[in-house]
Amino acid sequence: MPISPDFTSILSKDWEINFTQCAPNGYLKYTELCNLLQLTAAAHSEIGGISFSDMQEFNQAWVLSRMRVEIIDLPKWRDTVTVKTWINSLENSRSVRALEMYVNGKKIVGSETFWAVFNTEKRRPETLALPYEHFELYPDTKATVETFSKINITHEKEMLFERTVCLSDLDIVNHANNVKYFEWCLDLVDEKLILNQQIESFEMNFLKELSLKDKVSIHENINEDNTIFSITKEDKTSFALQLNWK
Template identity: 25%
Template sequence: MKSYPGKSTFTVRSNEIDYRGQATLPALVSYMQEAAWANTRAMGISMYDLLERGLTWVLQRMRIEMFRYPGHNDEITVKTWASGRERVFLHRDFRIYNGKQELLGQATSVWLVMDVVKRQLVSVPDFIMDVEVVPGSEPLPFAKGKLPQLQEVQYKQQVPVRWHDIDLNRHVTNTRYLQWALDSLPLEVLEQKQLQQVDIIFKAESMLGETVTSAVGPGTENGHVYLHKLASQENGKELVQAKTEWRELEN
């Protein structure tokens, strides 16, 4: 069986916008994951198909670039496709369009397969390998390589993992990690700048009842790049590493 691109349409809701009336990045990432779910379901390799076999999809990395943000009640289309395969790493790309078919943003992602009982990563099973990867569009450059380590912590917060932070895999949903990373930035950055790019790596899972420490510091001297680290307060294990790039708001 060959893979094929998917297309899903969403309307930006009032609880998914910021004070400027624009969709937040965690909301847009949620749209992309919904589009991916729909695309994999049509090929018989969705989260539910894997769970029936004691397996699940795990997002390992995502690199996102936004050119413009949609606003409240805007209808957007997310196109997604399997873009490649490297050993146990499965790549998937996304592009977001508005109603005029103008490109708003794009992303590339890396996925792994996990045994839900052993909580261990496994080799890609044959029923997934049997799906031939046929990219629907020119693939984006794969998200790979190391991110700079956070050296100078300027801001930090502790976040308890609560019931509504948990997803179908019984661990913290990845959009919540992204939200916690962004929430740790100072107010002047969130109010006066716009998020342009994110490169986020998910390294380990955290569970209900744990506490996550979200730390952030400068990535460059010009104040447009920040480095993020989320870790378990209980054992210090690094959960997430990220780099965000910001641009000045247009008047």
């Protein structure tokens, strides 16, 4: 699609929280929070002419590599949230995008995300084939207090669970969707911590893609202030998650 006449380098988009997105406590699920952030990023790329459809002409897609989310509050059922997004950096095959979520003008979530251009046939990163110079960049306007980092997974850990990637785990890029990794790990956390909104922030590192029928193991390391999960396939790490507790 061509660049929309409504294109702006900073996008704000409203979403109404519906009951299917909420946990039993009536508040937005952490996985659905990630989905809304990514849907807003996708909407911005759509009007800016670098969407999935545009990129598929060159067998390319954006894939998420790292994500940090800092949470002040979670929205609840029937809230209308405004998600604001802009790009910090965009060069060759990599981009850093900032996102913020507001309710009634109050910021409740900040996120920093790192994206890579991925060739969906060759299954490897490559330089973006589309023009992007029309995007104004905001390198100094940050959405989070801390930047994303490389999660330390070298510590002792316990193997908690094994599973096989199934069809419902796959997305349009034909690999396990990034939010699925997050969901698998959260399902192994004490539900009281989730329902009482004890997550202050979390980070995710996406290291290797997983495909249909891949067999994976989920590992956990519990510390005083955080819990670290890793997902491995044949002893190679595909994903790491760090949950930072209040």
